[in-house]
Amino acid sequence: MKETLIDRYVQAVGRRLPGKTRADVQLELRTALLDAAEERGLDPAAPQDQAGIIALLKEYGPPEKLAVSYGVGHSLIHPQVMPAYRRVLTISGAIITLLHLVGLMLVIANTGFDFTVGDVIGNYIKVLLMSFGVITLVFAVIDRNLPDLDVKEPEWDPAKLPALLPAADRLDYADTIAELITQIAMVGVFSSLPWDIQLPSGGSWALIHEVLTRLTGLLPWFIALSAVDVLINAAKLLQGRWTRLTRWATVLQSLASVFVLGYACGITIRILQPGPWDDRVFASIAWTMLVAIVIVLGTAANELRKLLRPKPTPEEALGLSGVAEQK
DSSP states (O other): OOOOHHHHHHHHHHTTSOHHHHHHHHHHHHHHHHHHHHHTTOOTTOGGGHHHHHHHHHHHOOHHHHHIIIIIOOOSSOTTTHHHHHHHHHHHHHHHHHHHHHHHHHHHHHHOSOSOHHHHHHHHHHHHHHHHHHHHHHHHHHHHTHHHHTOOOOOOOGGGOOOOOOGGGBOOHHHHHHHHHHHHHHHHHHHHSOSSOOOOOSTHHHHHHHHHHHHHTTHHHHHHHHHHHHHHHHHHHHHTBOOHHHHHHHHHHHHHHHHHHHHHHHHHHHHHTTSSOOHHHHHHHHHHHHHHHHHHHHHHHHHHHHHHSOOOOHHHHHTOHHHHHHO
16 A cells, blocks of 8 residues: 555654554544545545645644644653754764764874773763753753744645655664664774783693684774774664665675674684683683674674565554554
């Protein structure tokens, strides 16, 4: 079934509602709109009836205002300025992240690794939180003075509603930001590791030294893969969603990670297997690497599955298929 302006409107309202009530409100609103269109003899999917559907949606008003009428309550940021607030937060976060990465590279180029990873990450998070706090405070002040500003709102056009965004393509901002910070930390950790590790000689230490020497040769690959993951997560935050490009990039990055981890696992097994190791120690090392490979491979398979999935119906994209059956 082809998506309609009614589906897009229901999605726009739902994105501004709390998760616990979103599905029920969306189902109720969609049913009411479809009933109203039927009473007027309008087919939401018919091109010749689009003018009537647009008029119907204009009667309901902009999605952000309708969402407030569903009992969302007074929010810190007024719905009228919420789009601008989100845009400013996204741009600010991207600029701060880029400046810190550039600054980190300049410090490494000029002074080497004369810093601690914890200080770098702590300073980044502190600046990020301060920036977000100041932006939120400014918009909150605008919210409190909005009635006195006499802002003239542009005429809302339902025809410009964004297309349906399937649930699988929606971005979990908290998880994405946490992953971004983790990957930045990993880049710092890998970059801070010493390239020439000094260990005692003789016995089992010779085997350990050989393993670490071979693995440090893979450090540039680990740094590059972590940096690519940082770029992917930054792109997702800027776009506010998953796209085919970011999914393909994730698949390729995961497959490359599997190759590097598999190579590292092979090196470790070949060197340690004939050594004087307890079987449980050797098995723990091998299984840890194998689990990491399986997890990364699972990530690639999951994103590939989402790329190859058929296009969802409007009900599935809105997450209403199961709700309608329960009703």
